[in-house]
Amino acid sequence: MSGEACCECGDSAVDARVKVQNLKKIFNPKTVAIVGASSEPGKVGYQILNNVVQNGFKGKIYPINKKAKEILGVPCFTSLLDIPGDVDFAVIAVPAPLVEGVLKECAQKNVKGTVIITSGFSEIGKVKEEQALKDFADKNDIALLGPNTFGFVYTPANLNASFGPTNVTPGKIAFVSQSGALAISLMGWTMMEKIGLAAVVSLGNKADIGEKELIEYFNDDPNVSVILIYMEGIKDGRKFMTTKVRKPVVILKSGSSQRGAQAAASHTGSLSGSDKIYSAVFNQLGMMRAKTFTQAFGAATVMSMPMPQGDETVIITNGGGIGVSATDECENSGLKLLEDPVWLEEKFRSTMPEFGSTKNPIDVTGGGGCESYRKAVHIALTEDKIKSLIVLYCETAVTDPVQVAKAIVEEYNAVKRNKPIVVTMVGGERSRQAIQILNENQIPAMTEVREAVSGLKSLYTWKEISLRPKEKVKNPEIPAKALELIEAVRREGRTFLLEHESRQVLELCGVPMPKWGFATTADEAVKVAEEKKMYPIAMKIASVDIIHKSDVGGVILNIKNAEDLKARFAQMMETVKKNAPKADLLGVNLCQMVDGVQCIVGMNKDPQFGPAVMFGLGGIFVEVLKDVSFRIVPFNESEAHRLVGEIKAKKLLDGYRGQGAHKESIIKTLMAIQKISQHVKEVDINPLITNKDGSYAVDARIII
Ligand code: COA
Numbered sequence: 001m002s003g004e005a006c007c008e009c010g011d012s013a014v015d016a017r018v019k020v021q022n023l024k025k026i027f028n029p030k031t032v033a034i035v036g037a038s039s040e041p042g043k044v045g046y047q048i049l050n051n052v053v054q055n056g057f058k059g060k061i062y063p064i065n066k067k068a069k070e071i072l073g074v075p076c077f078t079s080l081l082d083i084p085g086d087v088d089f090a091v092i093a094v095p096a097p098l099v100e101g102v103l104k105e106c107a108q109k110n111v112k113g114t115v116i117i118t119s120g121f122s123e124i125g126k127v128k129e130e131q132a133l134k135d136f137a138d139k140n141d142i143a144l145l146g147p148n149t150f151g152f153v154y155t156p157a158n159l160n161a162s163f164g165p166t167n168v169t170p171g172k173i174a175f176v177s178q179s180g181a182l183a184i185s186l187m188g189w190t191m192m193e194k195i196g197l198a199a200v201v202s203l204g205n206k207a208d209i210g211e212k213e214l215i216e217y218f219n220d221d222p223n224v225s226v227i228l229i230y231m232e233g234i235k236d237g238r239k240f241m242t243t244k245v246r247k248p249v250v251i252l253k254s255g256s257s258q259r260g261a262q263a264a265a266s267h268t269g270s271l272s273g274s275d276k277i278y279s280a281v282f283n284q285l286g287m288m289r290a291k292t293f294t295q296a297f298g299a300a301t302v303m304s305m306p307m308p309q310g311d312e313t314v315i316i317t318n319g320g321g322i323g324v325s326a327t328d329e330c331e332n333s334g335l336k337l338l339e340d341p342v343w344l345e346e347k348f349r350s351t352m353p354e355f356g357s358t359k360n361p362i363d364v365t366g367g368g369g370c371e372s373y374r375k376a377v378h379i380a381l382t383e384d385k386i387k388s389l390i391v392l393y394c395e396t397a398v399t400d401p402v403q404v405a406k407a408i409v410e411e412y413n414a415v416k417r418n419k420p421i422v423v424t425m426v427g428g429e430r431s432r433q434a435i436q437i438l439n440e441n442q443i444p445a446m447t448e449v450r451e452a453v454s455g456l457k458s459l460y461t462w463k464e465i466s467l468r469p470k471e472k473v474k475n476p477e478i479p480a481k482a483l484e485l486i487e488a489v490r491r492e493g494r495t496f497l498l499e500h501e502s503r504q505v506l507e508l509c510g511v512p513m514p515k516w517g518f519a520t521t522a523d524e525a526v527k528v529a530e531e532k533k534m535y536p537i538a539m540k541i542a543s544v545d546i547i548h549k550s551d552v553g554g555v556i557l558n559i560k561n562a563e564d565l566k567a568r569f570a571q572m573m574e575t576v577k578k579n580a581p582k583a584d585l586l587g588v589n590l591c592q593m594v595d596g597v598q599c600i601v602g603m604n605k606d607p608q609f610g611p612a613v614m615f616g617l618g619g620i621f622v623e624v625l626k627d628v629s630f631r632i633v634p635f636n637e638s639e640a641h642r643l644v645g646e647i648k649a650k651k652l653l654d655g656y657r658g659q660g661a662h663k664e665s666i667i668k669t670l671m672a673i674q675k676i677s678q679h680v681k682e683v684d685i686n687p688l689i690t691n692k693d694g695s696y697a698v699d700a701r702i703i704i
Contacts, residue, residue, distance in 0.1 A: 171196015
């Protein structure tokens with residue numbers, strides 16, 4: 001199974017793969033050197049050595065210090081070069097001006113994995129100094145994490161090469177964080193919740209190793225089952241687009257507000273693109289986006305569950321309110337609750353007091369004790385008709401949550417973890433203990449209903465992603481004639497194509513057009529209209545000098561026949577000449593009037609990710625609700641279908657209240673527009689009108 005899509009804009013750099021391989025030296029070294037290890041307990045270099053020693057790392061440990069003979073009982077060396085034998089990995093924690101020298105020693109010693117803890121590089125504007133480290137590391141095939149990182153923890157190797165907390169709960173989640181402080185604090189939180197981690201990696205400034213390299217490394221690491229990333233921004237968007245996703249990746253991306261994006265940019269020195277573009281990128285790569293930390297960790301823990309074998313979910317609860325709330329969340333997120341009242345009554349009636357409810361949610365009520373839960377959970381786990389399970393519990397004085405948790409664990413283990421289950425426990429200290437027990441037994445448990453439901457939904461999303469066929473995505477090619485037309489305009493020194501030129505180019509690429517034509521005189525207009533059987537017609541002035549055509553009387557709609565057309569032509573010329581006396585009038589664009597749902601299709605260049613295609617519903621939907629989504633070029637037809645399906649008002653396209661859309665021709669437009677993406681700056685098809693018979697680019701504009 002794989003959510004991987006191959007893109008021809010591809011991973012050409014061979015050294016990127018070498019870097020990924022060399023990450024093994026960082027996470028699974030036989031020998032670790034800590035350059036800048038200190039004997040002063042308050043210092044970073046002391047804390048890192050202490051963590052390496054305390055965590056029981058099995059390989060050789062070499063503290064490097066100019067003066068000390070030994071630190072924490074480990075003999076020291078004055079330089080990396082003095083160490084006898086090979087060194088796989090070096091942690092560098094010396095002041096910034098000394099880092100480059102140490103990196104050179106790493107190269108001399110053939111050290112292939114390094115983590116630079118030291119701050120004082122691009123995050124304070126020292127971009128050149130950081131680039132020098134990166135260039136040197138590239139030249140010597142050294143994988144470099146940081147600088148400005150708190151290090152990492154990798155539990156399968158008992159390696160804590162960080163100055164964060166000493167202990168984390170071992171598990172299967174790899175947590176990669178662009179914020180060091182946040183990673184440190186969440187290490188403590190995961191310990192408390194008993195959420196198991198395989199790795200915690202602080203990315204720092206990402207001079208070299210970034211999200212792509214780590215995802216691809218963990219793809220092949222059997223100790224990791226899910227990758228959770230806290231991200232503020234991406235440094236190299238095109239490179240990120242080549243990331244191969246083979247395991248669930250959950251992303252918490254901050255900076256979704258304008259101010260948040262600015263804060264993120266100043267925090268890490270990376271540019272933060274538009275939030276909608278980031279969502280597009282994650283969707284396209286098959287990564288899942290979470291909104292909060294708890295939601296992200298919730299989703300990550302649920303990924304350890306077996307894949308659901310169908311859609312029908314059952315909720316078991318002892319509280320009506322919390323059950324309703326979970327029902328709402330299921331509906332909002334698109335999780336399907338099992339609806340079969342007769343069957344549910346037959347199966348679950350015996351599990352609850354008389355006043356309980358067998359409608360889904362199954363409400364065993366506050367009067368239903370631990371045994372009610374045990375029975376109900378047993379039935380839900382053993383009945384094939386039920387494909388996934390949400391268990392909710394509100395703490396009461398009559399039922400001990402710890403006992404409920406233990407019963408769930410026993411029942412789940414008895415059926416050999418056969419289907420996904422998520423649990424929410426709301427209450428005090430005992431409920432918290434119950435959550436810990438569940439998490440320790442790899443049953444995802446949370447304090448919030450929303451997190452449990454969205455976690456389960458993520459598992460369904462991952463299932464969908466992992467079943468996507470592996471398809472090669474080709475870079476779209478522009479037809480020669482279309483390129484010629486664009487280049488001719490460029491040679492003229494113009495920055496935009498006139499409407500009829502835009503239409504010609506787009507039509508050559510395959511964008512569906514209504515009947516259209518161009519005319520310089522009234523007689524010619526009539527001839528074109530008659531020949532193409534175009535009535536009723538929209539007529540627009542064509543002039544290089546006029547941008548806002550309606551403002552000067554340059555748009556007339558609904559022209560019904562030849563007589564009308566002749567009169568309107570004359571009228572338009574006269575009005576426009578009066579309103580824009582200096583404009584050079586080239587003629588008129590004629591376009592058949594079409595009815596249907598107004599959509600908008602556009603192409604723009606994102607500074608980080610390159611050409612991005614936008615689709616949404618036009619009119620009020622785009623202006624007020626900003627109901628549009630994006631995909632990064634190149635993408636294939638399946639991706640275009642997903643783009644269209646992402647629109648909030650998609651019901652209108654599905655034929656709501658007699659409306660209807662011609663999806664094939666919308667997809668065709670989205671595929672066609674990609675062909676010119678490398679050759680122009682911006683394309684705007686607004687509106688693309690779609691009805692049951694087809695879609696039509698009613699207005700088109702290309703900027704070069
Ligand atoms: N080889 C070996 N050891 C060296 C050395 C070298 N070339 N140069 C210096 N050292 C030793 C020092 O003697 C010192 O050991 P000592 O305490 O026994 O004397 C130790 O390395 C550390 O050097 P020092 O000059 O005391 O620096 P420091 O500990 O005050 O600061 C950093 C070093 C890296 C911690 C600091 O520069 C820094 O960047 N701090 C911020 C780290 C951070 O926040 N990262 C991001 C987290 S998200």
